[in-house]
Amino acid sequence: MSKRQLVTQSRRWVIKIGSALLTDNGRGLDQKAMAAWVEQIAALSKKGYEVVLVSSGAVAAGMTRLGWKSRPKAIHEQQAAAAVGQSLLIQAYEQEFQRYSKKIAQVLLDHDDLSSRQRYLNARSTLRTLMNLDVIPIINENDTVVTDEIRFGDNDTLAALVANLIEADTLCILTDQKGMFDSDPRQNALAELLFEKPALSPELDNMATSGGALGRGGMISKVRAARLAARSGASTVIVGGKIPDVLPKVANGDMIGTLLYADQQPIAARKRWLAGQLQSRGVVTVDDGAVSVLRDKGKSLLPVGVKAVSGHFTRGDMVVCKDARGSEIARGLVNYNSDDARKIMGQPTTKIETLLGYKDFDELIHRDNLVLS
Numbered sequence: 001m002s003k004r005q006l007v008t009q010s011r012r013w014v015i016k017i018g019s020a021l022l023t024d025n026g027r028g029l030d031q032k033a034m035a036a037w038v039e040q041i042a043a044l045s046k047k048g049y050e051v052v053l054v055s056s057g058a059v060a061a062g063m064t065r066l067g068w069k070s071r072p073k074a075i076h077e078q079q080a081a082a083a084v085g086q087s088l089l090i091q092a093y094e095q096e097f098q099r100y101s102k103k104i105a106q107v108l109l110d111h112d113d114l115s116s117r118q119r120y121l122n123a124r125s126t127l128r129t130l131m132n133l134d135v136i137p138i139i140n141e142n143d144t145v146v147t148d149e150i151r152f153g154d155n156d157t158l159a160a161l162v163a164n165l166i167e168a169d170t171l172c173i174l175t176d177q178k179g180m181f182d183s184d185p186r187q188n189a190l191a192e193l194l195f196e197k198p199a200l201s202p203e204l205d206n207m208a209t210s211g212g213a214l215g216r217g218g219m220i221s222k223v224r225a226a227r228l229a230a231r232s233g234a235s236t237v238i239v240g241g242k243i244p245d246v247l248p249k250v251a252n253g254d255m256i257g258t259l260l261y262a263d264q265q266p267i268a269a270r271k272r273w274l275a276g277q278l279q280s281r282g283v284v285t286v287d288d289g290a291v292s293v294l295r296d297k298g299k300s301l302l303p304v305g306v307k308a309v310s311g312h313f314t315r316g317d318m319v320v321c322k323d324a325r326g327s328e329i330a331r332g333l334v335n336y337n338s339d340d341a342r343k344i345m346g347q348p349t350t351k352i353e354t355l356l357g358y359k360d361f362d363e364l365i366h367r368d369n370l371v372l373s
Contacts, residue, residue: 003196003261004253006235010169012050014234015041016159016225020176021241022057022089028064029057029088033242035096037174040247041136042100049251050131052166054139054159055093061085086140093138103135108142109158118316121333121369124165125360131166156221160228160236167368171229172250173222174241179258180219182207199223199230199260226260235261280331282311282319282338284345284364291323294330295372300363301332303352306345313338320373321365332370335361 017037023029041051059078062085063071072078090106097104107127113119130137141158156173163171181191197204208219219238226236237250239257249256286294290305301321313319314337321330334341336356341364343355353359 002253002255003235003259004255006261007170007237007250007259008253010235011048012166012168013044013170013172014052014054014159014163014166014168014229015247016054016155016171016173017056017241018155018173018175019056019060021174022055023060023064029061029092031092031096034092035099037241037247038093038096039100040245042097042102044247044251045102045134045136046100050166052127052131052137052139052162052168053093054155054162055089056140056155057089058082058085058140061088089140090138097136103133105130105135105137107137107139109139109162110142118314120165121316121335127162127166154221156225157228160225160234163229163234164232167232168229168234171225171234171236172247173225173236173238174246175222175238176241177219177238178240178243179256180204180207180222180238180260194258195255196259196261198263199226199236200263204260223260230260230262233262235259279318280320281313281317282309282334283322284309284319284334284341285322285324286329287324290321291329294321294370298367300367301330301365301370302349302362303341303344303364304346304348306341306364309338309341309345311338319365321370328373330365330370330372332365334365335363 021030021033041053045051059071059081062081062083063069065084065088066081068081072081086108090104093104107123107130109123113123127137139158139162141155159171159173162168177185178193180194182194183191185191194207204223208223222236222238226238229236237257237259239246239250243249243256246256284301284306285308286301286305287307290301293299293305294301307324311319313334315335316333318331319334320328321332322328336344340356344352344364347355349362352362
């Protein structure tokens with residue numbers, strides 16, 4: 001049975017569009033192509049899909065505006081090109097999405113935003129709020145100020161990290177190739193398109209090739225991205241962005257592009273990632289009622305169920321939940337720092353704002369960020 005059903009059943013997507021597509025191979029932003037993708041994204045959104053767009057193209061668009069024929073090697077020149085190009089890119093998207101009365105939001109991230117525990121939760125909350133408001137976030141790397149991202153990063157990886165962040169079902173990478181081939185089609189006329197493979201399949205490493213002149217990725221980065229996305233249960237489709245109606249076809253399960261599918265269910269995969277990703281920074285001791293709620297009902301941990309707090313942690317840190325006998329029950333990402341957790345422990349949710357002067361969350365640890373031990 002085809003794994004394409006995983007995609008047809010998904011409703012939360014991260015769509016990544018690469019530089020070579022957006023900039024028409026270096027000849028400025030391809031407005032006609034952008035208009036087609038925006039129309040397709042707007043149609044998906046109208047059908048109830050939640051879409052986050054990760055868009056390359058800022059550096060390449062800036063290069064065109066500055067009259068540069070090749071990507072500069074100096075970091076400060078790459079940053080300058082990104083600064084010039086980013087405004088052009090977002091302006092073009094704003095113009096196209098307005099045709100469908102769709103609101104967009106520009107979000108500039110770097111990989112540190114998604115590896116720092118506190119910034120991870122901040123970014124997650126912001127993106128979820130935007131999606132709840134029916135706003136389409138358009139994400140790019142913060143190339144203007146983050147030198148490491150220009151030197152080593154790529155938007156394929158960023159898109160995969162965003163898929164982890166928002167718990168997306170599908171990562172769709174639009175590229176200038178039809179998909180992933182068993183060898184480089186630019187060098188081997190007999191190369192065959194791969195239709196479906198497990199994202200963790202080791203044979204993919206030998207099939208991937210390096211990137212072109214405009215992009216920083218290539219198939220190597222797309223395989224890496226698929227594996228990152230798979231750790232939270234998202235499947236990845238690598239597909240040609242110039243295929244007519246490409247996004248509706250992918251959503252319908254058409255056999256186009258390459259599907260690198262996750263081997264685990266999303267919840268199980270993401271919680272395994274949470275369990276192994278971070279070191280614990282503190283301990284919260286919970287009462288027997290909270291133990292039952294966590295273990296038997298799969299619910300979030302509320303402050304009222306907490307009896308003691310130890311250690312020093314900030315929002316987004318991993319903390320361990322223990323029962324009164326000291327046995328570990330669960331661990332998860334905490335929504336309040338240790339000082340605030342001590343102030344609200346044992347208290348009902350209705351008193352959080354009075355005690356702290358603010359209330360960002362009802363839960364001390366949300367069930368989506370908690371894994372049983």
